[in-house]
Amino acid sequence: MANIRHPIVDVHTHVYLPQYAAELRARTSAPRILNWTNGVKTEERLLILDGEPSGGRPVGPQYWDRDEKLEFMRRHGINISFVSSANPWLDFLPADRAQTLAHELNNNLEEYCATSPPAEGFSGLKTLYGFGLLPLVPDVEVSAIVQAIEYLKLLPHIRGIIMGTKGIGKGLDDSALDPIWDAIQAARLVVFIHPHYGVDSTAFGENDNGHVLPLALGFPFETTIAITRLILSGVLDRFPNLRLLLAHSGGALPQLSSRLASCIQHDPIVANRLKHDLRYYLGQLYFDAVAYGPEELTFVSRTISRASAFKSGGGTVDPVVGSSRLLFGTDHPFFPPLEASQKWPSVESNLAAIRGMPGVDSKPEHQANILGLNALRLFDLHDQVYT
Secondary structure: OOOEOOOOEEEEEEEOOHHHHHHHHOOOOOOEEEEEEEOOEEEEEEEOOOOOHHHOEEOOHHHOOHHHHHHHHHHHOOOEEEEEEOOOOOOOOOHHHHHHHHHHHHHHHHHHHHOOOEOOOOOOOEOEEEEEOOOOOOOOOHHHHHHHHHHHOOOOOEEEEEEOOOOOOOOOOOHHHHHHHHHHHHHOOEEEEOOOOOOOHHHHOOOOOOOHHHHHHHHHHHHHHHHHHHHHOOHHHHOOOOOEEEHHHHOOHHHHHHHHHHHHHOOOOOOOOOOOOHHHHHHHOEEEOOOOOHHHHHHHHHHHHOHHHHOOOOOOOOHHHHHHOEEOOOOEOOOOOOOOOOOOHHHHHHHHHHHOOOOOOOOHHHHHHHHHHHHHHHOOOHHHHEO
């Protein structure tokens, strides 16, 4: 086998491009960027949803400055990043404006990536690649979205699409999305499914717990519901080569997959709808490794590994499969350290979790896959790591 260098590749890292930030600054209601004053200090804050704790979160150059992104990567030894526009994407815009801004931001992101430095030690690869945007809003013509997909596949540094859980308004199980899934599958673009709205905030009670409950629980539960609906609608049966990457290690889907399978088996409405047991479909998905603990990541990996055993007609448990569908991520620029420090605890936790996974800790090749090689394979860039 040729000599292979093992890169660290970040698949979950965000940017608010300057034009997008300007769009948010011009708004007077959420989502918006506003000037926030606390005593004598005034700073910009990002308010993603109305009623967000602490008047939103402080934002600065790390949200849109490419040099800040590259410095963060250097500090943590990250060789390549797949950058995505952060939520709320274009959800708040009318169809015409969403189409125009999506096109402009995709061109901006292509330039942002194309003019990034070469990835040191990896001939032919850039430091930055991107997930493009689609004008996924109500009232948009599906044909316009398909045209946007056709355009994205022509941009060499855009390797996927970031998508929220609403689709074009009704969710990812909406049959109106079928032509879009078909076009994405044909274009071999990776779809990064990322939450935005969470769950009903009244479930979190009246105590001020900052962002902990919405981010730690609301976001993963949103993803869990959205992907379960997608599976139940038969999307993965109709489009078996669709490549979906789930944020935050798939939320609670791995933990609840057997419970879901049992409920399906006993419900006459859905019992015969799918080609396979629900647990099979977890092996068709990809999961970022943004879970912060080796035990949690090990559970996700083992749940993926058993997937083929639930294929109609039988299959086997393959431990290697689990580690082949986990990919390192940081969620930068979110979760910075509370105090200035050289490295971010959130990033160090993710790295340590991967390296400490039982069964992976003693197998450098599995670590190399999760930390970077899986991503390069998924985004069709793997051949370029051979020297």
